[in-house]
Amino acid sequence: MDWVPIAFGTFKAAALLTAMCFAIKWHYDQGQKYGRQAVLRASAKVTGLFVLALLVVGGITLALAEMLGLSLSY
Template identity: 50%
Template sequence: MDWILILFVLFKGLVFATGMYLAVKWHYDQEKKVADRRALLRMGAKFAAVFVLLLLVLLGFTFGLARTLGMDLNLP
């Protein structure tokens, strides 16, 4: 039997379970805090800006790699 596969699946399950626990705990703790509406909007705008920036970087990297590998990116 392949023990590496079993260990990887167990590790993945442990990571997911830990992540879910911490996510639920974080959300529960956030409900306790009284958040300022202005600060909340500012934080949301920062997250959106970082997400869009990372998305553009990933898109640029993907197209750059495709061109480097000689893939045809022209539409038919």
């Protein structure tokens, strides 16, 4: 029974490393195909959307905590 986590953990690590290698290669090939400026522009858009989503979720969380009367002070 002790070999199960080791075997599954090894398989999981191998699968994730293989997938990461293919993902990096695919993104590198996409960058070569579309040009550096287009990739940087798309990266900036995705980063901006992520930060905006993070702020919205944080604001909703704070508003909900205040509405429920949770103490948010240290």
